[in-house]
Amino acid sequence: MRALAAASRPLFSDLPSLVRSWLPPHSFKTFASVSSSPPSDLDLRNQSRGGLPRFFSDDLPSRKGGVVRVQGSEFWHMAKVLRLKQEDRVELFNGKGGLVEGCIQSIDKTGVDFIAQEDPKVILPQGMQWQMFAAFGTLKGGRADWLIEKCTELGASSVTPLLTERSSIISENRVDRLERVSFAAAKQCQRLHQMVLNPPIKFDTLLDHISKSKLCLVATAEATPLLNAVNVRIESMIKSFNIICDFTKKEVEMMLEAGGTAVGLGPHRLRVETATIALLVTLVMWSDSQETV
Amino acid sequence: MRALAAASRPLFSDLPSLVRSWLPPHSFKTFASVSSSPPSDLDLRNQSRGGLPRFFSDDLPSRKGGVVRVQGSEFWHMAKVLRLKQEDRVELFNGKGGLVEGCIQSIDKTGVDFIAQEDPKVILPQGMQWQMFAAFGTLKGGRADWLIEKCTELGASSVTPLLTERSSIISENRVDRLERVSFAAAKQCQRLHQMVLNPPIKFDTLLDHISKSKLCLVATAEATPLLNAVNVRIESMIKSFNIICDFTKKEVEMMLEAGGTAVGLGPHRLRVETATIALLVTLVMWSDSQETV
Numbered sequence: 001m002r003a004l005a006a007a008s009r010p011l012f013s014d015l016p017s018l019v020r021s022w023l024p025p026h027s028f029k030t031f032a033s034v035s036s037s038p039p040s041d042l043d044l045r046n047q048s049r050g051g052l053p054r055f056f057s058d059d060l061p062s063r064k065g066g067v068v069r070v071q072g073s074e075f076w077h078m079a080k081v082l083r084l085k086q087e088d089r090v091e092l093f094n095g096k097g098g099l100v101e102g103c104i105q106s107i108d109k110t111g112v113d114f115i116a117q118e119d120p121k122v123i124l125p126q127g128m129q130w131q132m133f134a135a136f137g138t139l140k141g142g143r144a145d146w147l148i149e150k151c152t153e154l155g156a157s158s159v160t161p162l163l164t165e166r167s168s169i170i171s172e173n174r175v176d177r178l179e180r181v182s183f184a185a186a187k188q189c190q191r192l193h194q195m196v197l198n199p200p201i202k203f204d205t206l207l208d209h210i211s212k213s214k215l216c217l218v219a220t221a222e223a224t225p226l227l228n229a230v231n232v233r234i235e236s237m238i239k240s241f242n243i244i245c246d247f248t249k250k251e252v253e254m255m256l257e258a259g260g261t262a263v264g265l266g267p268h269r270l271r272v273e274t275a276t277i278a279l280l281v282t283l284v285m286w287s288d289s290q291e292t293v
Numbered sequence: 294m295r296a297l298a299a300a301s302r303p304l305f306s307d308l309p310s311l312v313r314s315w316l317p318p319h320s321f322k323t324f325a326s327v328s329s330s331p332p333s334d335l336d337l338r339n340q341s342r343g344g345l346p347r348f349f350s351d352d353l354p355s356r357k358g359g360v361v362r363v364q365g366s367e368f369w370h371m372a373k374v375l376r377l378k379q380e381d382r383v384e385l386f387n388g389k390g391g392l393v394e395g396c397i398q399s400i401d402k403t404g405v406d407f408i409a410q411e412d413p414k415v416i417l418p419q420g421m422q423w424q425m426f427a428a429f430g431t432l433k434g435g436r437a438d439w440l441i442e443k444c445t446e447l448g449a450s451s452v453t454p455l456l457t458e459r460s461s462i463i464s465e466n467r468v469d470r471l472e473r474v475s476f477a478a479a480k481q482c483q484r485l486h487q488m489v490l491n492p493p494i495k496f497d498t499l500l501d502h503i504s505k506s507k508l509c510l511v512a513t514a515e516a517t518p519l520l521n522a523v524n525v526r527i528e529s530m531i532k533s534f535n536i537i538c539d540f541t542k543k544e545v546e547m548m549l550e551a552g553g554t555a556v557g558l559g560p561h562r563l564r565v566e567t568a569t570i571a572l573l574v575t576l577v578m579w580s581d582s583q584e585t586v
Contacts, residue, residue: 126560127560150567153563154559154561155560188564189561189564190562191561225578225581225582225584226578226582227520227578227579227581228582231582264581265581266447266577266580267419267448267581268446268447268448268484268577269482270446271446271482274447277443277570278574278577278578281570281571281574281575282574282575282578284571285518285519285520285558285559285571288519288558288559288560289524291518
């Protein structure tokens with residue numbers, strides 16, 4: 001079973017000591033945990049803005065001067081879409097934090113040979129980390145795929161399916177499919193770290209996690225608007241823990257008793273997958289606005 | 294050709310006079326326009342929170358005591374999902390602002406007869422109105438459907454497809470399909486007003502609209518984070534006008550010259566449909582947080 005918590009690094013401008021501190025991810029167990037990444041000489045906050053064109057490769061050269069071959073869709077994108085040529089500079093990433101600069105050494109009909117012009121770097125997760133929890137096991141019509149794709153694209157660090165009264169199962173097949181969706185999305189959006197799709201958890205386990213966690217946002221109707229809630233709770237907000245609707249009233253009460261913070265998502269009735277994404281988007285944009293204050 | 298602007302009502306807490314004022318929608322032409330809805334004795338801000346269970350019906354009773362029959366999926370939801378019985382109180386809405394309270398007069402195997410217990414109301418659009426513009430004519434894999442469904446669900450007042458250098462066409466078939474998607478979503482999320490899907494416009498027309506509009510948010514990389522931009526521009530922000538990525542650099546420059554405001558959407562590279570929804574979600578949540586200050 002994979003860890004329920006990914007490494008977290010808060011980037012509040014008023015908490016510089018936390019921003020700079022470093023605690024290794026394995027020193028924590030569940031998602032009550034907090035960890036941060038070390039200072040870096042790279043500006044990696046904007047993981048996909050500007051810079052060299054970046055492509056996914058499972059394998060990276062182990063050191064400067066090493067060569068790997070890039071084929072398939074990434075090759076297509078390099079050669080046909082961007083029309084890159086021999087000696088053009090590009091970056092390769094492996095979705096596990098590995099990143100290396102280099103150039104196209106040679107190009108033929110089926111792929112390119114990439115040569116590393118520096119040693120590969122291993123980048124630790126940057127910025128605030130969002131752990132998403134949603135009961136999406138029974139969503140139909142590609143809605144679960146969509147939820148996973150968008151969580152990946154928007155930078156969630158993990159998604160955990162919840163087994164609740166209304167959504168009590170998730171099939172193995174579906175989990176496999178969602179893994180593939182997430183992987184494809186991570187490649188497409190050039191995430192340096194793949195999103196973790198956790199095994200499903202039951203409601204009792206969730207309550208236990210909430211009670212151990214610093215801040216859990218529970219999306220419910222008629223609650224304080226999300227942005228007001230996070231602005232008020234900024235000092236104590238170390239990590240985010242999102243729990244989405246489609247709960248029964250009793251389940252919501254139990255989550256709030258366990259220490260969850262109720263937040264409202266505006267005037268509209270949102271589907272589970274929309275509410276999940278609305279929460280995540282807003283937190284990502286809020287975090288983005290905090291970092292430049 | 295449908296109007297490009299839906300009625301707009303800003304709900305800034307610091308602009309109470311605007312909130313209360315009323316200008317009929319037809320007094321304006323393009324989406325440089327602003328209009329507001331009249332005061333109402335109903336709390337309609339939360340269009341789908343609390344209150345009676347609400348169901349869609351094309352036809353509403355014309356007055357108190359009138360009866361209409363509800364069948365199909367709405368009947369299914371009433372009778373099978375919520376297990377409503379004879380004499381249970383419900384509301385019917387028609388997606389054009391019409392809303393009426395009443396109860397189930399009788400119920401049989403194929404539908405229910407609904408009897409109005411009051412005269413129907415016609416509700417004008419509430420809250421801030423968001424006009425979305427995005428180049429989604431060439432999106433594949435259901436992404437355009439998804440964009441339209443989520444814009445509808447999140448309360449956008451209109452969506453206009455843009456014809457740009459990179460996305461120069463949108464087929465008639467696709468427009469028909471998107472109309473159906475929007476209609477289904479409006480029913481599902483119980484919007485009192487259906488979203489308007491405008492005819493596609495070309496880039497030149499867009500520039501013209503931008504130059505006439507009070508505030509146009511243009512999503513671009515490396516720009517001021519969205520929430521910082523809207524917090525600064527709150528006083529002049531009467532309506533929103535969203536233009537999404539997948540533009541060439543030259544197109545972005547032209548939009549900014551025409552008066553667009555560049556806004557950033559965080560550190561990740563987002564697909565067109567994700568960027569559109571990210572902008573809309575954030576503005577909806579921001580608006581929600583302003584209304585309760």
